[in-house]
Amino acid sequence: MHGIDEQITLRTGNTEDIEAVYKLNRAVFSECWSRTSLYSALESGYDLLLCESNGTLTAYLLSLTILDEVQIMQIAVSSDYRRQRLASRMTESFMNAATDIAAITLEVRLSNNAARACYAHLGFEEVGYRKSYYAPDASGNREDAVLMTKNVK
Numbered sequence: 001m002h003g004i005d006e007q008i009t010l011r012t013g014n015t016e017d018i019e020a021v022y023k024l025n026r027a028v029f030s031e032c033w034s035r036t037s038l039y040s041a042l043e044s045g046y047d048l049l050l051c052e053s054n055g056t057l058t059a060y061l062l063s064l065t066i067l068d069e070v071q072i073m074q075i076a077v078s079s080d081y082r083r084q085r086l087a088s089r090m091t092e093s094f095m096n097a098a099t100d101i102a103a104i105t106l107e108v109r110l111s112n113n114a115a116r117a118c119y120a121h122l123g124f125e126e127v128g129y130r131k132s133y134y135a136p137d138a139s140g141n142r143e144d145a146v147l148m149t150k151n152v153k
């Protein structure tokens with residue numbers, strides 16, 4: 001459990017934050033991005049929102065804006081900080097700042113009930129599926145993605 005004096009802050013991240021993001025990315029996802037992919041993403045215009053607790057990274061949101069649509073590429077919360085509204089706070093802060101945005105979209109694994117519940121809680125709707133979207137697992141099975149959208153305007 002975390003102390004009452006713990007200070008949670010949100011800030012924009014940049015390439016100097018890649019090492020911390022990479023470590024959290026590795027801890028959270030089975031298929032993680034390399035440092036180079038994270039670096040290239042940030043250099044090519046992806047946005048990074050960080051959530052820190054007393055200066056230590058506890059969650060991040062990586063997104064890409066194209067015209068008036070934002071795609072959430074990744075959202076990750078450290079396992080011992082889940083169910084404390086960090087993902088909600090990041091997404092809400094992000095939505096409040098995105099004044100010229102018409103819609104936010106994302107893909108999530110069909111089996112990822114926590115993320116689907118979290119996005120539904122934030123007002124996202126499940127609008128479609130992408131069959132066999134993800135890379136094959138050890139058994140050669142490719143999981144479907146659920147496409148979720150939230151209209152902002």
Ligand SMILES: CC(C)(COP(=O)(O)OP(=O)(O)OC[C@H]1O[C@@H](n2cnc3c(N)ncnc32)[C@H](O)[C@@H]1OP(=O)(O)O)[C@@H](O)C(=O)NCCC(=O)NCCS
Pocket residue numbers: 028073074075076077078081082083084085086087088089108109112113114115116117118119121
């Ligand atoms: C999915 C994830 C980002 C949610 O982050 P979080 O900070 O724990 O989510 P929040 O605390 O903001 O949850 C908001 C609401 O979402 C729902 N929710 C979140 N996690 C849930 C879970 N494990 N089971 C059921 N509902 C859940 C609940 O309604 C919750 O509200 P409540 O706690 O008041 O009931 C986090 O579990 C995570 O990092 N998972 C691994 C990475 C991942 O799957 N990322 C998404 C795909 S890119």
